[in-house]
Amino acid sequence: MLRYLRSCKHASPHKYVLVTDRDEQPGLFSPSDSAAGGAAQPPLSVRMRPTKLEEIVGQTHIVGDGTLLRRLIETDRFGSLIFHGPPGSGKTSLAEVIAASTGSRFKRINAVLSNVAELRDCLRMARYESERPTLLFIDELHRFNKSQQDLLLPDVEAGHIRLIGATTHNPGFYVNAPLLSRSHLFRFEPIAEEAVVDLLRNALTDDMRGLGSHRCTVEEPVYRALAGFAGGDLRRALNALETLVLGQPNGSHVGMEAVETFAAERRIRYDRNEDEHYDHASALIKSIRGSDPDAALYWAFKMLEGGEDPRFLCRRLVILASEDIGLANSHALNVAVAAFQACELVGLPECEYNLAHAILYLATSPKSNSATRALGAVKQALGKERPQGVPPWLRDKLSSAGQGSDTNYLYSHDFPEGISGQEYLLEPRQFYEPGESGAEAATAARLERIRQIKARIQAE
Numbered sequence: 001m002l003r004y005l006r007s008c009k010h011a012s013p014h015k016y017v018l019v020t021d022r023d024e025q026p027g028l029f030s031p032s033d034s035a036a037g038g039a040a041q042p043p044l045s046v047r048m049r050p051t052k053l054e055e056i057v058g059q060t061h062i063v064g065d066g067t068l069l070r071r072l073i074e075t076d077r078f079g080s081l082i083f084h085g086p087p088g089s090g091k092t093s094l095a096e097v098i099a100a101s102t103g104s105r106f107k108r109i110n111a112v113l114s115n116v117a118e119l120r121d122c123l124r125m126a127r128y129e130s131e132r133p134t135l136l137f138i139d140e141l142h143r144f145n146k147s148q149q150d151l152l153l154p155d156v157e158a159g160h161i162r163l164i165g166a167t168t169h170n171p172g173f174y175v176n177a178p179l180l181s182r183s184h185l186f187r188f189e190p191i192a193e194e195a196v197v198d199l200l201r202n203a204l205t206d207d208m209r210g211l212g213s214h215r216c217t218v219e220e221p222v223y224r225a226l227a228g229f230a231g232g233d234l235r236r237a238l239n240a241l242e243t244l245v246l247g248q249p250n251g252s253h254v255g256m257e258a259v260e261t262f263a264a265e266r267r268i269r270y271d272r273n274e275d276e277h278y279d280h281a282s283a284l285i286k287s288i289r290g291s292d293p294d295a296a297l298y299w300a301f302k303m304l305e306g307g308e309d310p311r312f313l314c315r316r317l318v319i320l321a322s323e324d325i326g327l328a329n330s331h332a333l334n335v336a337v338a339a340f341q342a343c344e345l346v347g348l349p350e351c352e353y354n355l356a357h358a359i360l361y362l363a364t365s366p367k368s369n370s371a372t373r374a375l376g377a378v379k380q381a382l383g384k385e386r387p388q389g390v391p392p393w394l395r396d397k398l399s400s401a402g403q404g405s406d407t408n409y410l411y412s413h414d415f416p417e418g419i420s421g422q423e424y425l426l427e428p429r430q431f432y433e434p435g436e437s438g439a440e441a442a443t444a445a446r447l448e449r450i451r452q453i454k455a456r457i458q459a460e
Contacts (some may be wrong), residue, residue, distance in 0.1 A: 085188025190232020
């Protein structure tokens, strides 16, 4: 059915383009689709998309036999779903398979390109065409702002649409809580290397959707190299294979020498603006805290290879030096700050030496979180207890409240070992409990000696 006429941007004022109201139906790609009218052929990664659940590559924890989502799909009893995971892990493919398996009307929106008007139009059509369920797939769901996400709520609640949102970001941070509470959340993992290799083999010999018509042969190590290059991104692996094959005459043999270009341009998959940024930073901090210098170096330099700003790493090291090492080795803070200054002054790549120096020093230092615990204890006391006033003997003698108060203050240096026995809180409290690692063991002994002297003086 014709829906509306739209003026063609580059045509004459009297020419129009007819736009039909046709559902976007996922399904098997046919070579004749691109042959008609000389249209460009879709990339291999699009042509090789699965058409049924059995063809889904990887994600057996989500769609394997007996899993929750598989049962929901097979019985057509699922509601709204949110898929999150790295690029090329099959989120869009599974959404298309679900639509085809359940006979749903498939509407696809990319949140980067869409707007409120298009979204309202899709929702309105779903209400009117209620004879078939509408599956609304929103790619890059995290790109929708709060008002756009809120717009989905009434139709999701009423069942006019079944939403499938796909995102590479953590939904807990980027998807509204009301929408999350109405959806089942499924995390996709990077595709395992063996699964990538199997699909590459199939793509090479598939005559209908793949590269079988080129009659090329590929060495087994090539498949492994491409799978490693892709880093769990199936789309990237398929497109790399297609580039290799199309760059050779039909019937050629593709050897490892053809992969050298990809190896030279290899980039570690790491997005500093997404979950990987926080996951890798967490792995770095926990490795240093756990005194594993090798793991700490690995995570830090993987982040750098992926384009991370070294100053971000240095800021984390400065925080860790006090949070997790503290008084067990107070020099750690000096080393971390010096590494920060070196990165500012020298820059990459030379500051990598300073960064490695600091990471190894912090990872091999004795650890203590006594400063962290003391900080938490004093904050809790300030937040929950009645605030204490300054004792009269500690007030500034020049202030109006402290006139003459210094006469009761005991000057510590006038007493043996600098201990006067005087209290410095109206209601004495202990927030700091020293640890037993590194230099802090001596600090613990010193504090115990102070307590003994203070108790003796107060008893006298």
